[in-house]
Amino acid sequence: MKAYYRSLTPLILWKHAERPINWAARFWRSAPLVVEIGTGAGEYLVRQAARHPELNFVGIEREWQSVKRALRRIADAQLTNARVLLGDATTILERSFAPHSVDRFYSLFPCPWPKESHEKHRLFNQRFLAILRSKLKPTSQELQEPPFQIVTDHASYRDWIAAQTPGSGFTMDWQAIAPQFDTKYERKWRETGQTEFYQLSFYPTELSQPPHLSQEEIALETYCLPHFNPERFEPRSEGGALTVDFRDYLYDPSRNRAICRVAVIEDGLFQDFWIEINHKPEGWRAVPSDGCLIVPTVGVQRALDLVKEAMIRSAES
Ligand SMILES: C[S@@+](CC[C@H](N)C(=O)[O-])C[C@H]1O[C@@H](n2cnc3c(N)ncnc32)[C@H](O)[C@@H]1O
Known part of the structure; x- marks a missing residue:
């Protein structure tokens, strides 16, 4: 049989797991927690985890084809500080992460859904930003970088996210940056001639209450x-x-x-x-x-x- 993923150990079946997940137990240690949203094939996640053995990394990705590749990369690099969750980021973040438990979020080249009629599919809307805000540790001094960053190739998605930010519990500024992440999508945009991307950095403002869960869990009547x-x-x-x-x-x-x-x-x-x-x-x-x-x-x-x-x-x- 072809070894597609080599090891399933880093894959956490969140629907089977306790809610929220006890991340220290899952990594067999306590360490600052960094979460990547839309991990794709795990290229950047794996490089960062190898570069920072002192941190715990979790990637969230909804496509199994990509998760499979990320699992293979984690196994090949023999990393013990990287885990992957398969599924929708909103659903997973609401359930699997305790309030104020994450040190840093980032997302590289999230799907921009360029057509106006597809705007509703954009992930980083105000509600999702508020969920991220509610999961961040109040004052994480552990990491140098801003507690939440997005890199996008798409100027209108950048501006749309900027418009979503007020009321989310963050302030945001952005800067134009050169390619530097070497992920599949960065390479894809470079091949089309794009040399400038946008890095959005978010800083927590007032501490928000966790937004209301979108799908409340109930005791099922059979x-x-x-x-x-x-x-x-x-x-x-x-x-x-x-x-x-x-x-x-x-x-x-x-x-x-x-x-x-x-x-x-x-x-x-x-x-x-x-x-x-x-x-x-x-x-x-x-x-x-x-x-x-x-x-x-x-x-x-x-x-x-x-x-x-x-x-x-x-x-x-
Ligand atoms: C454009 S790709 C970028 C992948 C990778 N970060 C890169 O730079 O190559 C966006 C990724 O986000 C994932 N994604 C989109 N919406 C998602 C969601 N709601 N929850 C989890 N993953 C999502 C997609 O499956 C896809 O792998």
Whole structure:
């Protein structure tokens, strides 16, 4: 088998982990914590971790293809001070980092979403900045650099972030800089002839309260019903701000077991999982399948409620 990532040890499955994550335990030591957002293939993360063995580094990246490469680089460099989290930065930062626990954030060449109609996809909006602010240590004297920096190739994204900054708990200034990070995206822009990038440096102002969690975790209510007709099960999808989209459905009569796949989208969190309906002595029990690693949100509860309604309908004559 091809060794794509060589070692999974630096990968932290945040959905399985305690919330917030005990970073000192994950690194087997206490050290200042530096977090990179949108790590890509981990080129800069690995170089920085090798250069600063006295610091703990965490990269957050939502694409597995890139995380895989970052894991390979970490293994090749035999680093013990670098970890990677796979997933959306907003969702992960809200849950996996305690308030005032991070010494430094940075992000290199975040996706600029240049089209006006795509502005809503830009990551560094005011709310996200406020989340970062709430996770920074109040006064980290440990590092020389500003506690939070972004480097972008895109002047209009720079100006957009500047407009998002008031009210986020930061002040910001920026300067034009020469290429110096040697990452995939810096090289990409250099190849198009760009020689000037923008470094945005953020400085904490008043201490903000953590912003309200976008998807509150709840104690899920699961259902056990006396009657269910697997042949007539037709759950109804719903659209809107909270989307519940039922996709596949399978029924195994030999095991009296049905399973349906559902996608739930709420506040930018996308979850794709299975709900199984098993025949038990007490009735038909519907629960999210083990191993699907869900974050238990109101959207997941809505999916369970819609399954329950469809189970009831299926049993009506
Ligand atoms: C333009 S690339 C830059 C990658 C790398 N920093 C570099 O300089 O080559 C932006 C990276 O951010 C990641 N990304 C975008 N939005 C993200 C999010 N919400 N959470 C985590 N990663 C994200 C993308 O998958 C991509 O790898």
